Amino acid sequence: MLYVMRHGKTDWNAQYRLQGGTDVPLNDEGRRMAREAAKKYKDVHFDVCFVSPLQRARETADIFLEGRGIPIIVDNRLREMGFGPAEGVDHVYEKPDCPAYKMFKDPEHYVAKDGAESFEELFARTGEFLKEKAEPLVKEGKSVLIIGHGAMNTSIINRYRNVPLKNFWETLCGNCELVQIL
Numbered sequence: 001m002l003y004v005m006r007h008g009k010t011d012w013n014a015q016y017r018l019q020g021g022t023d024v025p026l027n028d029e030g031r032r033m034a035r036e037a038a039k040k041y042k043d044v045h046f047d048v049c050f051v052s053p054l055q056r057a058r059e060t061a062d063i064f065l066e067g068r069g070i071p072i073i074v075d076n077r078l079r080e081m082g083f084g085p086a087e088g089v090d091h092v093y094e095k096p097d098c099p100a101y102k103m104f105k106d107p108e109h110y111v112a113k114d115g116a117e118s119f120e121e122l123f124a125r126t127g128e129f130l131k132e133k134a135e136p137l138v139k140e141g142k143s144v145l146i147i148g149h150g151a152m153n154t155s156i157i158n159r160y161r162n163v164p165l166k167n168f169w170e171t172l173c174g175n176c177e178l179v180q181i182l
Contacts, residue, residue, distance in 0.1 A: 001143040002134060002160075002182040003046070004153040007060040008033040009175045017090045018100055019056075019149075020083035026059050033176040034063035041178050046070050047142040050133060052078040052149060060176065061147045070145075077129040080149035084116030108166040119155075119165060126155045138182055157181060 008030025012019045026034070041064075049072045051061040061072050086092060086100035095101055103110040112118035134144045146156065150172055157163070157171045160181045173179050 001180060002138050003044070003144070003178055003180050004146045004148065004156055004173070005037070005060070005064070005178045006150055006153055006173050006175050007056040007147065010056050013175065015090055017088055018083050018086050018092050020080050020087040021054070022087045023054050024056055026056050030056065030060070030175065031063060034060045037176040037178065038064045038066065044178065045143050046145040048073065048137065049145040049147060050075050050078060051147045052080065052152065054079055054149070057147050057149060064147070075129055075133065077125040078146060078148045078152060081122050081151035082115065082117035084112070084114045086116065104169060107168040119168070122151065122155050123159070126152060127159065130156065130159070153179070
């Protein structure tokens with residue numbers, strides 16, 4: 001089995017600010033969400049958890065898996081998509097002049113600029129991770145959990161569900177929502 005979960009809520013989520021690679025911590029609501037998810041999914045078996053290096057994902061993993069004895073392994077390829085100069089901008093969906101606006105409104109024609117990461121780069125690193133780490137374990141019959149971020153998780157979900165780039169955001173999962181992929 002292969003599962004993904006998005007980190008708990010942060011202050012930037014609450015403010016509709018684009019986080020990307022900015023290392024924003026969970027807020028109290030995000031910690032509560034992780035504890036509630038731990039109760040809700042307590043009967044779901046995991047053999048291993050891979051997690052983003054960003055603290056909001058790591059803390060979610062620690063809270064969600066507390067007391068279960070499941071190894072938590074940080075992998076840099078699971079960090080959130082880099083949004084370049086758009087990181088920290090609020091309400092991107094309402095700002096056509098923002099560099100990330102097209103990424104959300106017309107992902108098929110988004111062109112990454114000024115240090116932002118392209119969808120191709122995101123797919124390449126998450127695909128490499130899946131091929132090297134997750135898929136071999138799943139083939140062995142292991143249950144693998146990935147705790148990460150909105151865009152990063154969506155890239156993984158869409159790979160397995162064959163979702164076209166133009167529909168990229170249709171599979172975005174909510175904070176602390178567990179999604180079974182395989």
